[in-house]
Amino acid sequence: MDIMKKRGLKLPKEGTFTGPALVWKRLLAFLADLLIINLVLFFPFKRILQKAIPEFGDYSEAYNYLAANQGYTATLTVVSFVMALLALTYFASMEYKIRQTPGKILFNIRVMSDVKEGAIWQFVVRNMFIIPIFPFVLLWIIDPLFLFFTKTNQRLSEILSKTKTVQNYIV
Amino acid sequence: MKMKKEDRKGRWHTAIKILIVLFVISFVASWFLSIFMEDDFRMQEGNVAVIPIKGIIITENYNVFGQEVADSPTIVNFIEQADKNPQIKAIIFEINSPGGAPVATDEIASAIERTNKTTVAWIREMGTSAGYWIASSCDTIVASRMSTTGSIGATIAYLEFSGLLKDYNITYQRLIAGRYKDIGSPFKAVSEEERMLLQKYLDRLHGYFISSVAENRGLPEERIRELATGMIYLGEEAKELGLVDVLGGKREAVGLIEHKLNITAELVEYKKEPTLADILGGVFSRQSFFVGKGIGNSLMDARQFSGIEVWT
Numbered sequence A: 001m002d003i004m005k006k007r008g009l010k011l012p013k014e015g016t017f018t019g020p021a022l023v024w025k026r027l028l029a030f031l032a033d034l035l036i037i038n039l040v041l042f043f044p045f046k047r048i049l050q051k052a053i054p055e056f057g058d059y060s061e062a063y064n065y066l067a068a069n070q071g072y073t074a075t076l077t078v079v080s081f082v083m084a085l086l087a088l089t090y091f092a093s094m095e096y097k098i099r100q101t102p103g104k105i106l107f108n109i110r111v112m113s114d115v116k117e118g119a120i121w122q123f124v125v126r127n128m129f130i131i132p133i134f135p136f137v138l139l140w141i142i143d144p145l146f147l148f149f150t151k152t153n154q155r156l157s158e159i160l161s162k163t164k165t166v167q168n169y170i171v
Numbered sequence B: 001m002k003m004k005k006e007d008r009k010g011r012w013h014t015a016i017k018i019l020i021v022l023f024v025i026s027f028v029a030s031w032f033l034s035i036f037m038e039d040d041f042r043m044q045e046g047n048v049a050v051i052p053i054k055g056i057i058i059t060e061n062y063n064v065f066g067q068e069v070a071d072s073p074t075i076v077n078f079i080e081q082a083d084k085n086p087q088i089k090a091i092i093f094e095i096n097s098p099g100g101a102p103v104a105t106d107e108i109a110s111a112i113e114r115t116n117k118t119t120v121a122w123i124r125e126m127g128t129s130a131g132y133w134i135a136s137s138c139d140t141i142v143a144s145r146m147s148t149t150g151s152i153g154a155t156i157a158y159l160e161f162s163g164l165l166k167d168y169n170i171t172y173q174r175l176i177a178g179r180y181k182d183i184g185s186p187f188k189a190v191s192e193e194e195r196m197l198l199q200k201y202l203d204r205l206h207g208y209f210i211s212s213v214a215e216n217r218g219l220p221e222e223r224i225r226e227l228a229t230g231m232i233y234l235g236e237e238a239k240e241l242g243l244v245d246v247l248g249g250k251r252e253a254v255g256l257i258e259h260k261l262n263i264t265a266e267l268v269e270y271k272k273e274p275t276l277a278d279i280l281g282g283v284f285s286r287q288s289f290f291v292g293k294g295i296g297n298s299l300m301d302a303r304q305f306s307g308i309e310v311w312t
Helices: A002-006 A023-041 A043-052 A057-070 A069-096 A104-105 A120-125 A135-151 A156-161 B002-042 B072-084 B102-114 B128-136 B162-167 B193-219 B222-228 B233-240 B250-261 B277-298
Strands: A016-020 A109-113 A163-170 B048-054 B056-058 B070-072 B090-097 B118-128 B140-142 B148-150 B232-234 B265-267
Touching: A023 A104, A023 A109, A023 A135, A023 B002, A043 A069, A043 B002, A057 B072, A069 A120, A069 B002, A069 B072, A069 B193, A104 A109, A104 B002, A120 A156, A156 A163, B048 B070, B048 B072, B056 B102, B056 B128, B070 B072, B072 B102, B090 B128, B090 B250, B102 B128, B102 B193, B118 B128, B118 B250, B128 B148, B128 B193, B140 B233, B140 B250, B148 B162, B148 B233, B193 B222, B232 B233
Parallel strands: B048 B090, B048 B265, B056 B070, B090 B118, B118 B140, B118 B148
Antiparallel strands: A016 A163, A109 A163, B148 B232
16 A cells, blocks of 8 residues: 555545345355254254154155145144244344344355344244245245346345345455 | 454354254254154054054944043044055054944944055954954954954844833823834834834844955855854854954964064054043043942942943
């Protein structure tokens, strides 16, 4: 910098600006979160799942068995719903409290609310895709499409919740 | 830069705190769910299903005075569950029943015939009438030499109060549309014609019973008709008559399956765990039953048969 001054050059000061987070960073952060959820949050459910799912030879065998045991299928649905709620709480509470999840901290990206004070509903709505029931499952297809084809790289749930995932760019 | 580092450290601390709280919630939730799923889990273990058929066989689950009953929807459901479970290789029906309703019996017998698994009927104290009908649907029947079995027959029985009404000068007013609409009414004496019709109905039912047993056991219908006098047989006698295959108990039933399928049997009992309401209901109805029984005994001239109860 001193050399520049000596030479009489007036360069703009080093600055940062906030922009949409890079898609690969978001993807890796999400995968890191999934890993943590799987290892920590779903760990107590391992015993249930191991016992609950019998060893089947093929998919048709499994389908026949589950179709014949409606009550059992209902119980498994409850278990998966509880697990999904836990995952939703993980994302919503972390993002509400610190605007980041461990995955996002690792990749230096964060969630920003379009309105001044981010409300809890915004962080719940932006993570609704985790709930494995209709119509939220449709977001598994719609959200990535929005992510790739909008200028701000926002998922539909992000647009609806008035939030965006950003990162700092240094200039 | 230092501020940023501390900020990042603080975020990690908060994230870890949240993660710990969520882990505790997850642990409690999984424990809570596993309590409710224990029955489902239990049914996943083992390769030989044991389905108990105890008490009177009926189509609805009435818990009359806390007495054990075998309701066909539950039993058929268990048979279908075992049939669809690829881990289950055979089904043992633990039968201790004096008989029951024909439709409920037919529902269970048909479900047994539909299953692709190896089926063994293990008759314990009693497997008579409908209990035997169900047993005959299985591939093999195992019974103790002292089990009570047979009683291939059908009965209609009811109390008739027409004499009592007459004694008290009470008249039974009979308004019917349809000649036999009040056939079997306890308030009037059964006519000879009605008796014949009811007998015809019973004979037909008896015929179904005989043909089913004959088909199931692979014996000539005439042979079963000879045995179908409604007579009960001891297990040993029943074996001699061809109504039972093997004399023994649980060990023999299990051994039979292990030998036939070349497996090491791990038994899993298919039964409905009683809910809190069932337990309370059972206690109250038992209390009421014994109160009623006590009053009844004091009013009746009860005969004691050296402590042995004979059931028919």
